[in-house]
Amino acid sequence: MLNVQDIRKDFPILNRKVNGKPLIYFDNAATSQTPQQVIDVIVSYYSNYNANIHRGVHSLSQEATDAYEKARITIQKHFNAKEAHEIIYTSGTTHGINLVANGFSSLLKKGDEIIVSALEHHSNIVPWQMLCERTGAVLKVIPMNEDGELILADFDALLNEATKLVFVNHISNALGTINPIEYIIDRAHSVGAAVLVDGAQSCPHLKPDVQALDVDFYVCSAHKICGPTGVGMLYGKEEWLKKLPPYQGGGEMIAEVSFEKTTYAGLPHKFEAGTPNICGGIAFAAALDYMNAIGFENIAAYENELLSYATERLLQIDDLKIFGTSEEKTSVISFNVGTIHPYDIGTILDKMGVAVRTGHHCAQPIMDFFKIPGTIRASFMFYNTKAEIDAFVVALKKAIMMLS
Incomplete structure (x- = not known):
């Protein structure tokens, strides 16, 4: 089992605020954060x-x-x-x-x-x-x-x-x-x-x-x-x-x-x-x-737990569609909400301290296959928490309400 709170202490950037809000960093597929040891x-x-x-x-x-x-x-x-x-x-x-x-x-x-x-x-x-x-x-x-x-x-x-x-x-x-x-x-x-x-x-x-x-x-x-x-x-x-x-x-x-x-x-x-x-x-x-030192088996088990939890929470939101539903999957969720443009949601989430990636993610043929301009992508690492996912969902619902 991971002691996530102790692990989070290794990452100085996780203590900062963005737009006056505690940073929730869900853009790990683009780049992960760096521990103090490195x-x-x-x-x-x-x-x-x-x-x-x-x-x-x-x-x-x-x-x-x-x-x-x-x-x-x-x-x-x-x-x-x-x-x-x-x-x-x-x-x-x-x-x-x-x-x-x-x-x-x-x-x-x-x-x-x-x-x-x-x-x-x-x-x-x-x-x-x-x-x-x-x-x-x-x-x-x-x-x-x-x-x-x-x-x-x-x-x-x-x-x-x-x-x-x-x-x-x-x-x-x-x-x-x-x-x-x-x-x-x-x-x-x-x-x-x-x-x-x-x-x-x-x-x-x-x-x-x-x-x-x-x-x-x-x-x-x-x-x-x-x-x-x-x-x-x-x-x-x-x-x-x-x-x-x-x-x-x-x-x-x-x-x-x-x-x-x-x-x-x-x-x-x-x-x-x-x-x-x-x-x-x-x-x-x-x-x-x-x-x-943390152990990749421990990392995989915990990140799968985060993936399952976030998937369950997000699917409770009306008109939210997840792209990529393979049984064999890692801790990445790409989704859209109704006809709202991903960029608009991503911009509002940033105002609330949540960092996600929006766009085609340098994978334009995938977006063409689904006939969409892009997605909102939330990607998790072993230093993320369920509490952050909860806060992300709250922020996402606010963004949807503002854009609807």
Whole structure:
């Protein structure tokens, strides 16, 4: 069991007021909040050993290098990657996806097929469209149903010998649907296709084991896992990372450089050109340590409790419709109320101290499927409470009354 009141003391921002009201932060799917323990790690880095890494012989550089590479091992162990060099630091999920898409430009040819799901964030759609434009490959889409679930029979029908890559998010950011990625990975591998899983929304709520999943690529962002913005991770199987060319050229990713020829460094440095977000990488590991100390099983159980409670409370409101009703779902609720525009409700909720996300959530194809302009999205983390949900419902009813 979680002691939520004690946990909330770790998050300074939860004590602030917005428009004179206590902050109720239900925008966790966009970014989570950061505990003091992680903030302290960031302050310590810049206060005590801020230096560039890998190339320095002085003490600060060596300390920073040790902390950065130790953090990589922490991330490796958290995701159960076989080797530390299979963990590539990125600026976030989008960077990781683009790195892989760019690499496959040299591996695909005209007529090859790649498959993406209808539930994707734009960051797991646009890079693959760009890849198809560069290579002549064909993009196909796994359709979804009214519950916000992928239609697996249609996925099976799309697979064939021409399929080279399959991309799917572990959890939908817009609907909260948990996708059956084990099935998708297994079926894709049966035709020789590689699989990339977008874990941006899953990693705050569960603990992916990349070896057990047998996934080829897995990407995520630290800022959704109680870490800082501007840093993330690409996991790739060593065999695939060796096949992909470097994404960017510059310092750190080279072995030797002359004006005649450059040879590239081995993994992971081949994909880490330039000065990285050193502090971000160290703080990313600190955030994982923080969440592991709480326990992901405890987090999942409590967040499911919040999801059930909030769903029950919201469905008591007249004309409120929830989008995304999959049985396998995480703590995200997307909804609309009658014909009221989501933006209008979100604006009034903010005046009452409630932070929710409104719009298409960078998942416009999902909104087009439901024929709506967007939704109001409330997303919960383990530091949220039922009392906050109650206050949110009261504020929502006031907003509806004002707009009706």
